[in-house]
Amino acid sequence: MKPDINMNMKVLVVDDFATMRKIVRNILKQIGFTNIVEADDGANALSLIKEDKIDFVVTDWNMPNMTGLELLKNIRAQENGKNLPVLMVTAEGLAENVVDAVKAGVDNYIVKPFTAETIQAKIEQIFAKRQANA
Amino acid sequence: MNVEFINPFLSATIGVLKTMAFTEVQAGQPFLKKDKISHGDVSGIVGITGPPNGSMSLTFSKACIVQIVSSMLGETFQEVNDDIRDAVGELSNMISGTARNDLGKKGFSFKTSIPTVVSGPGHEITHMCKAPTIAIPFKTKAGHFVVEISFENGSQ
Numbered sequence: 001m002k003p004d005i006n007m008n009m010k011v012l013v014v015d016d017f018a019t020m021r022k023i024v025r026n027i028l029k030q031i032g033f034t035n036i037v038e039a040d041d042g043a044n045a046l047s048l049i050k051e052d053k054i055d056f057v058v059t060d061w062n063m064p065n066m067t068g069l070e071l072l073k074n075i076r077a078q079e080n081g082k083n084l085p086v087l088m089v090t091a092e093g094l095a096e097n098v099v100d101a102v103k104a105g106v107d108n109y110i111v112k113p114f115t116a117e118t119i120q121a122k123i124e125q126i127f128a129k130r131q132a133n134a
Numbered sequence: 135m136n137v138e139f140i141n142p143f144l145s146a147t148i149g150v151l152k153t154m155a156f157t158e159v160q161a162g163q164p165f166l167k168k169d170k171i172s173h174g175d176v177s178g179i180v181g182i183t184g185p186p187n188g189s190m191s192l193t194f195s196k197a198c199i200v201q202i203v204s205s206m207l208g209e210t211f212q213e214v215n216d217d218i219r220d221a222v223g224e225l226s227n228m229i230s231g232t233a234r235n236d237l238g239k240k241g242f243s244f245k246t247s248i249p250t251v252v253s254g255p256g257h258e259i260t261h262m263c264k265a266p267t268i269a270i271p272f273k274t275k276a277g278h279f280v281v282e283i284s285f286e287n288g289s290q
Contacts, residue, residue, distance in 0.1 A: 016248075017224040018217070022207055023154070062227065064248055091231025094238045111235070112228045113153035 003127035007032040009055035014045040016063045027116045042066030061090035146232035155206040162271035170258040178226030181247035188285030189262040198277030223249040
C-alpha cells in the first residue's frame with residue numbers, strides 16, 4: 001500500500017551541480033511536492049536544517065568540502081536531524097558505499113543514473129517504513 | 135592500456151544518456167587519439183585514481199549538447215552557457231561513476247575527481263597520464279560527441 005505523504009512538507013535538495021538539483025526538483029514536482037529548497041553544498045544544507053524546518057533531505061554524495069556521507073553524519077548528530085528522512089542520490093554504487101551510508105543512518109539510496117519512477121518508489125519506501133514503525 | 139577498461143565507459147555513456155537525457159546514442163569505432171585538440175565545443179574531464187591512474191573526458195559538439203541538456207532538463211537551450219557547462223560536468227560525473235562502479239565489480243578500486251569543464255572551439259584536453267588516449271566517437275540525432283579514456287600501465 002502506498003504511504004500517505006504530505007506533499008507540502010519542506011524538501012531540501014543538496015547537490016553541487018545545479019543540473020542535478022534541477023533534475024531532482026523537476027521529479028519531486030512531478031511527484032507532487034510543492035515546497036522544495038536547494039543547497040549547493042553540505043555547509044549550506046546544515047545551515048538550512050538548523051534554521052529552517054526541513055522535513056526531508058535528498059542529497060548527493062560526491063561534493064567538495066563536505067561529502068554527502070559527512071553531511072548525513074552531521075545531520076544525525078543534530079537534535080533536529082536525528083529523525084529527519086534522508087535519501088541519498090549518488091554515483092557511488094559499490095556495496096561498501098551503501099553499507100557506509102546505511103551505518104550512518106541513511107533512509108534510502110539511489111545510484112545514478114535513475115528514472116523518475118525509481119525516485120518515487122524510493123521515497124514511498126521511506127515513508128511507508130516510517131509509517132509502519134510509527 | 136587494459137582494453138577491459140573500454141567497455142564500462144562505453145556502456146556507462148549509453149546508459150546515462152538514455153536514462154537521464156532520454157537520448158539514444160550510437161557508438162562508432164574507437165581510435166587512437168594522438169593530440170590534445172578536442173573534437174567538439176565543450177568538454178568535461180575527470181581524473182581517475184587507481185592504480186592504474188588515468189582520466190576520462192567527454193567532448194560534445196554544440197548542436198549535440200544543447201539538445202541533450204534540453205531533453206534532460208525539459209527546457210530549451212541554444213548556446214553553450216553556464217547551465218550547459220554545469221550539465222557537462224554532471225554527465226561526466228555520472229558516466230565516470232557508473233564505469234567506476236562497473237570496474238569495481240571486476241576488482242578494480244578507483245576514485246574519481248570532481249569534473250573540470252572546458253569550452254570553446256579547438257580547446258585542449260590534457261589527460262592525467264602520458265599513456266595513449268583511446269577515443270570512442272558517438273552519434274546522436276542532434277550531432278556527435280567523443281569519449282576519451284587514458285590509463286597508465288599499458289602492459290596490464
